[in-house]
Amino acid sequence: MKKDFISIQDFTPQELQSMLDLAIRLKKEHQSGGNVPLLKGKVLGMIFQKPSLRTRVSFDMAMRHLGGDALYLSPNEIGLGQRESVADVARVLAGYVEVIMARVFAHEHVLELAKWSSVPVINGLSDYDHPCQAMADALTILEKFGSLKGLNVTFIGDGNNVALSLMHIVTKLGGNFTHSGPQGYDIKPAAVELGKKFAAESGAQVRFTRDPHAAVKGAQVIYTDTWTSMGQEAEAKEREKVFPPYQVNAALVAEADPDVIVLHCLPAHRGHEITDEVADGPHSALFPQAHNRLHAQKAILARVLGVA
Ligand code: CP
Numbered sequence: 001m002k003k004d005f006i007s008i009q010d011f012t013p014q015e016l017q018s019m020l021d022l023a024i025r026l027k028k029e030h031q032s033g034g035n036v037p038l039l040k041g042k043v044l045g046m047i048f049q050k051p052s053l054r055t056r057v058s059f060d061m062a063m064r065h066l067g068g069d070a071l072y073l074s075p076n077e078i079g080l081g082q083r084e085s086v087a088d089v090a091r092v093l094a095g096y097v098e099v100i101m102a103r104v105f106a107h108e109h110v111l112e113l114a115k116w117s118s119v120p121v122i123n124g125l126s127d128y129d130h131p132c133q134a135m136a137d138a139l140t141i142l143e144k145f146g147s148l149k150g151l152n153v154t155f156i157g158d159g160n161n162v163a164l165s166l167m168h169i170v171t172k173l174g175g176n177f178t179h180s181g182p183q184g185y186d187i188k189p190a191a192v193e194l195g196k197k198f199a200a201e202s203g204a205q206v207r208f209t210r211d212p213h214a215a216v217k218g219a220q221v222i223y224t225d226t227w228t229s230m231g232q233e234a235e236a237k238e239r240e241k242v243f244p245p246y247q248v249n250a251a252l253v254a255e256a257d258p259d260v261i262v263l264h265c266l267p268a269h270r271g272h273e274i275t276d277e278v279a280d281g282p283h284s285a286l287f288p289q290a291h292n293r294l295h296a297q298k299a300i301l302a303r304v305l306g307v308a
């Protein structure tokens with residue numbers, strides 16, 4: 001049966017850990033100049049309904065490093081669900097390429113692509129989650145701390161797609177997850193229930209507090225993301241009124257564990273959810289985290305294509 005990579009919740013802790021181990025191996029191979037052409041002759045079709053720097057370039061370079069190739073299909077070209085139905089796009093594109101990655105507005109569209117495509121489909125961000133990001137986040141945390149077991153990971157800000165995938169990967173791998181944000185911007189309740197279940201299975205905890213100071217106490221990882229995600233631009237003004245108490249600044253970071261690392265999926269809105277002082281400061285792991293997208297996605301590609 002074909003394998004897709006749609007959501008962190010679809011994978012067991014063992015499968016996730018094994019993919020992360022593979023990412024670590026592929027990163028070492030890359031750094032020593034020994035990339036193996038695992039994806040020789042394979043082409044990735046990349047459907048984008050939204051802009052991207054990291055996802056687009058890291059997937060493209062991942063394919064090139066491993067001997068394959070990638071095609072960028074812009075929002076104007078395909079018109080997913082508008083110019084042509086999602087089911088038809090899936091069936092046509094799957095006849096040309098070996099694997100598809102899609103960044104969409106509606107999560108249902110990535111599910112529908114996966115349903116109709118005869119080749120693996122990877123979720124490159126939807127309004128529900130951002131699982132490729134979560135793999136790079138976990139890789140970055142593992143590189144710093146060795147394990148997620150018993151670690152306190154705190155997400156400050158909007159309970160969005162990035163927060164949701166982070167909660168799932170952290171709790172699957174035994175870390176405690178805390179979210180702090182304003183009322184009305186919580187992580188989707190059904191996903192929280194899943195996070196609590198994963199935490200119970202791994203011996204971890206999920207916590208919520210409106211108080212960002214309480215949330216970062218004892219945290220080894222502080223994570224934040226934009227207050228306004230792609231597709232929510234009309235709400236930006238309203239959001240800018242309620243999110244300022246949830247800015248990750250130096251004073252807040254000073255209240256966490258002395259060894260804390262600060263993560264952000266990027267793009268950052270400096271002076272809003274994160275200050276320059278933190279983004280460029282001694283606790284920041286923002287750029288290694290962004291670079292880890294490359295390595296994490298090589299592992300995802302290799303697994304869905306069954307070559308490693
Ligand atoms: N973090 C992330 O997915 O960045 P892009 O939107 O630039 O791909």
Ligand code: NVA
Nearest residue numbers: 160162229230265266
């Ligand atoms: N939450 C952000 C992540 C961008 C990578 C968004 O969806 O726009």
